[in-house]
Amino acid sequence: MISGRTLAQGAGCESKMSPEFFKAVAICHLSEKDFKSLGLSEGRNVLLKNEFGQVVLTAKADAGLPDSMVFIPMGPWANVIVGKETGGCGTPHFKGLEVDVAATNSPVLDIRELFSGMGA
């Protein structure tokens, strides 16, 4: 998994509580082949899971991505599955993480739901 900037993420990053930001960032890009092999269609969700956590996102096919790689716009949804280790330089690994991906019928949490349990 790699996370990074997109135009829509950047344009919405100062209105994080808005539906536009949710639409722009709570998504997971997959290669066209992976998208098909997981039996996905437009609007279907995927569950991403690793040792750090799990998150549900809306799947999107992306012709620019190689197989076995997912891209998530940087931000609160991607960061659920990023670990806290910084390798002694202060910066976590926001890219290059291993993650299991599966189709799911679970809904994508909105921004308030995503943080509702934090610290509880």
Next chain:
Amino acid sequence: MSEAIIIKDAVCSFCGCLCDDINVEVEGGMVKRVRHACRLGSSKIMGHARMESPMIRKDGKLAAASFQEAYDRAAEILLAAAKPLLYGWASTTCEAQKKGILLAEEVGGVLDSTATVCHGPSVIGIEEKGLPGATLGQVKNRADTIVFWGCNPAEAHPRHSLRYSSNSCGRFTPKGREGRKIIVVDVRETRTAKNADKFVRITPGSDYEVISALRMLVAGKGETVPDEVGGVLKADLADIAATLKAARFGAVFFGLGITHSRGRYKNIDNALSLVAELNSHTKFVIMPMRGHYNVGGIGQVLAWSSGYPMSVDFTRGLPYFNPGETAACDLLARRDVDAALIIAADAVSNFPRATAAALADIPVIQIDPYENPTTLHSEVVIPCAVVGVEVEGTAYRMDGLALRLRKLVDCSLPSDEEILRGILESVHKQRQLTANGGA
């Protein structure tokens, strides 16, 4: 209704490009139209929903308060903390940053910037090797070969290519894009890659190895390079090395693709060595693609104030810097801070979830124009004016050039600098009261 006025050559306060050719139409004290800006800059200048009143959490809920009450509560939290974290600083003025450093010294805290979750590894790599840099103007006017490595300016710095790099026309580069060779190195085919003469797709996490192979090839030691490195054939790497050596003036721009991946600051260290090697053959420069418009500024202001560019611990009475120990994410992961002031950043969203969770257990003071997930976990929330739209001030472009941001419209909210001054005065007042035995 007052007549519309056009403000010419305003400076955009979104990304590290600091585009200074923005025309803004203002009518009735409101921004009506923005010209020349990209989608990111336009969105910033046109504005978003704002927080309008300071708030203090009471019985679990944020309730409206006066600015003075918010300053006093913020000062109380910072004074009660043994080790407060003062984090953010990338989207505000150098003048506010200076005031923040003073506050960190006064309360004995750790001051860290958003660089630690973006180009922090670049800062460390540059400290190790030095930066053969240039202004963006030099790149525009002279560069005939440009490498974008692990960055995607088409989405993160949309006007970079047109104003400063691949597609710009300069004094010695009159043909613009046609006269330049553009190489993009990335793990995926980005929009930037689609504008390249050569797109080099590498295996994720193999930047260090690919840079090392290029160093060997540039140095004429190609016999040590295996047939394939990081998913790239040796013959392709040899072609790239030859292109780089043939440049009259080359520039490498790099992004979070290499600072966030395996190798982190060592990737930057290695890229700087590659550029040093290239300078044995021709002229080459290198530059990090800084994200927030003044993340360069906090590095500059901290460096001239404390000697260190980020993650500065003032709790010992003198500045101490050891990223991995004093960086915000490390401090929170270890639960080593007991209060936080988050200014011009959204730490709760942008830190790993396990790191951000620590913020839910300590009192947080937020200074920001907009509501965001950090607001949901804050004890005190202080809304501020937007720099570059409602407040003027100084910012550093990604190449280290200082520019003056302009005020375009009036705002009733205080600036970051005024808010920090208010908190600082309250710190002094409360200290005095304590010294006088509460009298």
